Amino acid sequence: MSLWSRISNVLRGDRLSREIDEEMASHIEDAIAEGRDPAEARRAFGSALQRREESRDVRLIVWLDSLRADAVFGWRQLLKKKATSAAAILSLALAIGACTSAFRLIDALLLRPLPVTHPEQLYNLDRQGIGVNGKFETYDAWAYPAFRLMRAAVKDQADLIAISYPLRVDLTYQSDQEMEKAYLQYVSGWMFRSFGLRPALGRLLTEDDDLTQGTHPYAVLSYDYWTQRFGRDPRVIGRPLRLGGDTFQIIGVCGEAFTGTEPGTVIDIFVPTMMTSKVNRSDQTWIRTLARLRPGVAMEPVRAKLHATSRAFEEERMSGITNMTKRTRDDFLNQTLVLEPAAAGASGLQKDYRRSLLALGLLVVLVLLIACANVANLMTAQAAARAREMALRVSIGAGRWRLVQLVLVESAMLACLAAAVGGMFAWWSAPFVAGRINSPGMRVHLILPMDWRVAGFGLALTLGVTILFGLGPALRASAIKPASALKGGEDPHSRRRLMHALIAGQVAFCFLVLFLAGLFAATFERISNRPMGFSAERLLVLDAIPARPQSPVAWEQVAEHLRQTPGVEKVALAGWPIFSRNSMNNFVSINGAPPGPVLAYYLNVSPGWTNVMKLALLDGRDFRATDTNPGAAIVNESFARQFFNGENPVGKTFERVRGRFYQIVGLVRDAPYRSLREPIYPVAYVPFQTVDDHGALQPIGYGAFIVRTSSANPLALASTLRKEVPRARSEFRVSNIGTQEELNRGQTIRERLLAMLAMFFAGVALLLAGIGLYGVLDYGVLQRRREIGIRMAIGAQAGDIARRVTVDVFRMVVAGAAAGLALGMASVRYIEALLYEVKTTEPAMLAIPALTILAAALLTAMPAVIRAVRIDPVAMLRSE
Amino acid sequence: MPKPDSLQGALDLLVLKILSRRPRLHGYAIMSAIRDTSGEVLRAEEGSLYPALHRMEEAGWIRAEWITKDTGRRARMYELTPAGKKQLAAEESRWQAVTSAVNRVLRTV
Numbered sequence: 011m012s013l014w015s016r017i018s019n020v021l022r023g024d025r026l027s028r029e030i031d032e033e034m035a036s037h038i039e040d041a042i043a044e045g046r047d048p049a050e051a052r053r054a055f056g057s058a059l060q061r062r063e064e065s066r067d068v069r070l071i072v073w074l075d076s077l078r079a080d081a082v083f084g085w086r087q088l089l090k091k092k093a094t095s096a097a098a099i100l101s102l103a104l105a106i107g108a109c110t111s112a113f114r115l116i117d118a119l120l121l122r123p124l125p126v127t128h129p130e131q132l133y134n135l136d137r138q139g140i141g142v143n144g145k146f147e148t149y150d151a152w153a154y155p156a157f158r159l160m161r162a163a164v165k166d167q168a169d170l171i172a173i174s175y176p177l178r179v180d181l182t183y184q185s186d187q188e189m190e191k192a193y194l195q196y197v198s199g200w201m202f203r204s205f206g207l208r209p210a211l212g213r214l215l216t217e218d219d220d221l222t223q224g225t226h227p228y229a230v231l232s233y234d235y236w237t238q239r240f241g242r243d244p245r246v247i248g249r250p251l252r253l254g255g256d257t258f259q260i261i262g263v264c265g266e267a268f269t270g271t272e273p274g275t276v277i278d279i280f281v282p283t284m285m286t287s288k289v290n291r292s293d294q295t296w297i298r299t300l301a302r303l304r305p306g307v308a309m310e311p312v313r314a315k316l317h318a319t320s321r322a323f324e325e326e327r328m329s330g331i332t333n334m335t336k337r338t339r340d341d342f343l344n345q346t347l348v349l350e351p352a353a354a355g356a357s358g359l360q361k362d363y364r365r366s367l368l369a370l371g372l373l374v375v376l377v378l379l380i381a382c383a384n385v386a387n388l389m390t391a392q393a394a395a396r397a398r399e400m401a402l403r404v405s406i407g408a409g410r411w412r413l414v415q416l417v418l419v420e421s422a423m424l425a426c427l428a429a430a431v432g433g434m435f436a437w438w439s440a441p442f443v444a445g446r447i448n449s450p451g452m453r454v455h456l457i458l459p460m461d462w463r464v465a466g467f468g469l470a471l472t473l474g475v476t477i478l479f480g481l482g483p484a485l486r487a488s489a490i491k492p493a494s495a496l497k498g499g500e501d502p503h504s505r506r507r508l509m510h511a512l513i514a515g516q517v518a519f520c521f522l523v524l525f526l527a528g529l530f531a532a533t534f535e536r537i538s539n540r541p542m543g544f545s546a547e548r549l550l551v552l553d554a555i556p557a558r559p560q561s562p563v564a565w566e567q568v569a570e571h572l573r574q575t576p577g578v579e580k581v582a583l584a585g586w587p588i589f590s591r592n593s594m595n596n597f598v599s600i601n602g603a604p605p606g607p608v609l610a611y612y613l614n615v616s617p618g619w620t621n622v623m624k625l626a627l628l629d630g631r632d633f634r635a636t637d638t639n640p641g642a643a644i645v646n647e648s649f650a651r652q653f654f655n656g657e658n659p660v661g662k663t664f665e666r667v668r669g670r671f672y673q674i675v676g677l678v679r680d681a682p683y684r685s686l687r688e689p690i691y692p693v694a695y696v697p698f699q700t701v702d703d704h705g706a707l708q709p710i711g712y713g714a715f716i717v718r719t720s721s722a723n724p725l726a727l728a729s730t731l732r733k734e735v736p737r738a739r740s741e742f743r744v745s746n747i748g749t750q751e752e753l754n755r756g757q758t759i760r761e762r763l764l765a766m767l768a769m770f771f772a773g774v775a776l777l778l779a780g781i782g783l784y785g786v787l788d789y790g791v792l793q794r795r796r797e798i799g800i801r802m803a804i805g806a807q808a809g810d811i812a813r814r815v816t817v818d819v820f821r822m823v824v825a826g827a828a829a830g831l832a833l834g835m836a837s838v839r840y841i842e843a844l845l846y847e848v849k850t851t852e853p854a855m856l857a858i859p860a861l862t863i864l865a866a867a868l869l870t871a872m873p874a875v876i877r878a879v880r881i882d883p884v885a886m887l888r889s890e
Numbered sequence: 891m892p893k894p895d896s897l898q899g900a901l902d903l904l905v906l907k908i909l910s911r912r913p914r915l916h917g918y919a920i921m922s923a924i925r926d927t928s929g930e931v932l933r934a935e936e937g938s939l940y941p942a943l944h945r946m947e948e949a950g951w952i953r954a955e956w957i958t959k960d961t962g963r964r965a966r967m968y969e970l971t972p973a974g975k976k977q978l979a980a981e982e983s984r985w986q987a988v989t990s991a992v993n994r995v996l997r998t999v
Contacts, residue, residue: 016948029966030940033917036965037936040918055936068945 019070020078030065076412077419084420087392095424098385101778102428105381106471107435108374108771113467114440116367118273118456119360122463123353125267127206128302133309134352135160135299135316139345142338143609150356151175151295154288156323160299163319167312169302172198172283175358176275180555180745181253189743192235192278194253195270196297199282202230204302205268210236212247212262220282223289228282229258233266235278256285269457271300271352274359276455292327298356301349309349317347334597338607359454363447366764369841373526373771376519380775382479383512383519384782385424389483390509391789393417401492413488421480422472429472436468446763449756482508506793509786510818514826517863520779521830524859526841527765527772529848532855534765537846538758543681544588545624548579549750550724551587552715552731556741559709562699564739569616569715571738577727580718583616583698587714588623589753593684598692599665600653608652611683611691612666614639614713616698620678622718630660630676637675638707639696640666644676649692664694672696686757687846716750724749764844776862780870783819787874791815798878799886808879815878816871823867827860901934901942903985906978909952909970916965917943943968951977 019026034055041051055061066075088095123129134150141147154172161170174196180189199220207214210233219226229251231240240246251258258281270277288294303312321343328339350356393400400413437460444456486508554568565583572581586592594612597605617633619625633642643664650659659674666672672694680690700708715735719727732744755762791798798811838850848855908923909915915923917940924934946952951974954966970978 030944032964033940033966034936036916036959036963037918037921037940039961039963040916040965044922061937061940064941065944068941069948 016070017074020074023066023070023075023078026066026069027062030062034061076415080416080419081423083416084423087420088423091392094388097781098388098424099428099431101381101384101774101781102425102475103431103435104774105374105378105432105778106425106429106468106475107432107439109371109378109471110432110436110464110468111439111443112367112371112374114436114458114460114464115443115456116371117463117467118440118444118458119354119357119367120273120364121354122273124205124271124355129353130351131302131305132352133301133303133349134356135301136348136350137320137345138348140341141345142334142342144338144341144607150298150350152297152299153292153295153323154283154297155290155292156320157297157299159323160316160319163315164301164312167304167307167315169200169204169304170198171201171204171300171302172196172297173201173271173300174283174286174297176270176272176277179253180743181251181279183249183251189745191745192239193270193275194279194281195272195277196283196286197280199226199284201280202264207268208265209262210265211244212260214262214264215280215282220284223284223287225284226282227256227258227285228261230280231260231263232269232277232279233263234269234276236263239278251279253281258285271298271355272357272359273355274357274454274456276457292323300352300356313347313349316349320347335605335607359447359456362760365841365844366760369526369530369764369844370767372837373523373768376523377771377775377778378475379478380516380519380523380778380782382475383516384778384785385421386479386482387509387512387782387785387789389417389421389479390486390512391785393483393487394789394793396487397490400487400490404490405492410488413490414484417484417487418476418480421484422476425472425476425480428475429468433468436464443763443767446766447759449759506790506818509789510822513783513786513819514822514829516779516782517823517826517867518829518833520775521827521859521863522833522837523768523775524772524862525830525834525855526837527768528855528858529838529841529845529850530761530764530768532848532852533844533846534758534761536848537686537761540682540686542754543625543679546750546754548719548722548724549622550717550719550727550731551748551750551753552717552735552744553586553712553746554715554735554742555712555745556739556743558741559711560739560741561707561709563707564741565698565710565713566616568735568738568742572715572717572731572734575727575730575734577720577730578717579720580618580622582619582622582716584619584714584716585614585698587716587750587753588613588682589684589686589750589757590714591684595691596666598653598694600662602665606653608692610649610653610666611693613683613693613695614698614700615644615695619695619716620644620676622716623681625681626679628677628679629658630674632676633697637697637699638705639698639700640670640672641701642675642697643672644678644695645674646678646690646693646695647680648690649694650677652692666694682757686754712745760844761846776866779863780866783823783867784870784873787816787819787871788877790819791874791878795878795881795886798881799883802881803883803887811878812875815874819871820867823863827863830859831856900985901938902946903978903981904932904934905939905942905946906951906970906974906981909968910975910978913969914955914967915969916967920968946974949977950974 038048038051038055041054042048124132126132135152136148136150138148139146141149152172157170157172164170176193176195178191179194181192181194182189197215198217199215200217202214203216209230212230214230215228219228231246236242236246246260247262249260251260264280270280283289283297288296301312301316303309324343328334328343331339334342354360403413403416440458444454444458447454447456556564569581569583572578585594595609596612598608598610599605615633617635617637620627620632627644628647630644633644645659650656653659653664654662658677660677661674663671663673678695681693682688683691683693698710698713700710702708715731717724717727717731721727728747732747735742735744794815798815801811801814835850842850904924905920908920908927912923917936920943921934921936921939924932943952943954947954947968951971952968953971954968956964957967959965
């Protein structure tokens with residue numbers, strides 16, 4: 011009861027004091043009634059205030075009470091200056107919210123451990139070195155036979171798990187007419203046991219399900235998918251699932267927490283790796299390999315063993331390949347295998363966005379520092395205004411720590427209010443940003459919980475921020491000397507020096523933010539204005555999958571049917587659209603010479619494709635209906651430059667591996683192939699209709715109809731065309747429909763997002779730094795108004811006054827900008843990978859932030875200068 | 891320097907004892923009772939009596955209650971709690987032990 015009553019007494023401190031006073035008054039009254047001298051009776055109590063304090067102290071918790079008193083006082087201080095407090099809280103809230111939001115994204119993608127047993131034992135097998143394209147690269151794709159060898163080699167030290175890249179597949183639970191999409195992953199059957207996962211329903215895959223090819227057509231659903239697609243219906247067990255030609259049976263649902271090992275993608279269906287024919291292909295890399303080291307096993311020997319096994323496998327494989335130069339083969343074989351920690355899983359999104367998110371994190375931390383400097387300046391100015399109050403407190407016996415506490419409590423209140431508002435901002439903004447990363451065909455699903463990790467981060471951030479902006483002013487306020495403060499003669503310059511240092515820091519960070527934002531904006535601008543070579547305007551792309559591979563004639567019939575549809579201008583066929591994730595490449599041999607080290611890329615297209623894409627034909631002709639693959643080819647300018655020294659290649663021939671010869675019939679303008687960020691590759695467009703060695707037409711299992719519509723909004727035709735395709739031939743089905751514009755935009759999502767966020771934070775940083783600058787200049791004028799009054803009285807000119815009040819601060823601005831520039835130059839190394847054709851030394855990249863800051867400084871200095879020159883010396887001196 | 895009539899740590903014991911004989915007294919009455927029953931030898935100072943009362947109240951030995959006096963002013967009445975009774979017994983035996991020890995010393999030296 012005692013502790014509780016003491017805590018509750020803290021909350022009713024006033025009443026407590028009143029009661030103590032009343033009891034004493036009652037006592038004195040009794041004493042007087044007994045005939046004691048009233049004055050003597052009162053004196054017997056000694057100092058009433060001290061008695062009251064003594065009694066109070068035994069009845070409550072002293073430190074809690076002082077904290078409460080400080081909180082009440084701090085709250086009054088905040089309320090007293092509503093506008094400045096609100097500005098401080100809002101700017102801090104924005105910064106804290108942005109930091110928390112960035113943390114949520116970074117945590118969800120890169121840090122959060124997978125919900126499996128001992129995630130820290132997991133490693134992802136990467137290969138690093140010079141790839142077949144001649145550039146240094148890191149990749150984690152493996153062929154299954156290599157995986158099998160590596161697993162056997164280290165089976166006593168580590169457990170190896172094969173997990174395919176997530177596939178967006180078309181499947182059905184009923185008839186072929188009711189296809190739907192889902193994310194499917196081929197995984198080793200022993201993954202579930204190794205991860206310590208439990209089923210929510212039915213059973214999970216086991217090692218026995220994944221030993222022999224094609225014999226265990228079982229599927230496990232993720233909890234999320236089971237909920238979304240089946241409403242947690244337990245009768246889902248045993249239901250058939252048709253995927254391509256195979257029928258799987260659902261045997262279980264995985265426990266709730268596990269959504270796959272790919273942050274950014276929530277897997278819907280897991281099936282055994284043995285259910286695809288690719289497990290026997292040495293030339294197809296389609297799985298990631300996760301290694302779980304057994305406890306107590308050293309990493310390096312395992313890595314060395316894996317590396318040796320992988321190299322032996324590749325050497326064996328290379329011995330059967332003849333069309334590679336020795337150099338290319340050696341580079342490839344010399345790649346090293348590394349074990350990357352994968353406690354947080356491994357995904358393509360991590361690879362694409364790791365640096366972007368870290369750059370974003372840097373930006374928000376800078377904005378937070380700017381906001382902190384602002385609030386610190388505000389607190390310092392307030393402390394100056396409260397110097398007399400502090401001096402009074404010291405002279406009636408407040409200890410130094412007590413004053414530090416007083417100011418820190420006020421800071422903490424500011425920070426807590428800001429954190430509350432910032433928390434709401436983070437709650438909204440993290441999913442907002444994550445939602446902007448979606449690209450066509452790849453739905454990004456980051457799991458962004460608001461749990462103890464986020465709460466802990468927010469709490470630590472709030473505490474850190476309090477210390478950052480509160481401790482300096484608090485120590486300064488507590489160091490007050492009552493005598494000098496009460497005289498009003500404390501050295502005002504020392505305080506201004508602190509504020510000036512903060513301004514320099516602010517300007518430096520602001521410059522850095524503006525500089526980085528400028529780089530990101532220029533990158534986005536340049537990459538989106540990159541010449542395409544083709545026109546995406548009014549283009550609709552229909553990815554089609556027939557139930558069984560169909561002959562090119564059937565494909566052409568569907569295309570012809572679409573041409574008759576109202577609203578359609580032109581239709582052509584392609585293996586896949588430009589900027590889809592697909593690619594096909596091989597080495598090229600000219601005139602029987604051994605192949606060089608440069609890869610050529612291939613795309614199958616029908617006659618009329620160049621016309622539909624508006625890809626300029628520079629020489630030669632388009633394909634005819636009689637052209638076949640192999641046989642004829644249209645090449646781009648880079649191809650001509652690479653393989654024919656820039657001569658006109660029309661009429662010449664080249665050989666793609668193993669006797670597949672092509673005669674070049676046309677030359678087209680360069681156009682991107684797979685990605686806008688990559689350079690233009692040598693590309694050979696080859697006919698859509700492919701023949702085998704005997705000249706027979708090959709059936710084709712998937713392709714894309716490229717449709718140029720007559721209406722400005724091609725999507726208006728989407729639903730009509732989706733219905734028209736199966737009407738033309740019932741075996742055909744549209745798996746996906748979208749515009750080429752969407753595919754183009756998908757190429758610049760990361761750059762757009764970074765540029766957008768960086769510009770936003772640049773605006774915030776500039777605004778905050780401007781407010782800070784304004785505050786300091788204004789404070790300076792206020793402090794020096796007597797001096798300015800005297801100067802004016804003895805004849806100083808307005809220009810002279812203006813110079814005097816601004817020169818120090820401008821010196822700080824210049825120093826800060828220089829420091830920011832140095833920081834920018836130092837940091838640019840880390841973000842270079844995010845830039846596209848932007849040089850950090852370009853004059854514009856440096857001049858724009860510098861000029862912006864200068865303009866902002868001039869603008870914010872205006873009010874203070876005007877105020878200074880308007881000081882009326884007579885009124886000023888009279889008031890003193 | 892303690893005054894000759896100061897209670898030297900026995901204040902708690904005296905207050906508890908008085909409250910055990912005469913429940914529901916206010917501060918002034920307790921002070922008067924100490925003075926009267928000790929034949930005006932012992933005096934509890936106001937400055938130490940009230941903090942002691944409040945401390946014992948927080949410790950749970952005594953409890954207090956406001957009553958309205960005839961004059962209309964409120965007074966705070968104190969009475970012993972069961973915990974206070976136990977405390978009194980403990981303090982009393984401690985006091986007996988101390989005084990008999992002191993007496994032994996005085997007799998033998």
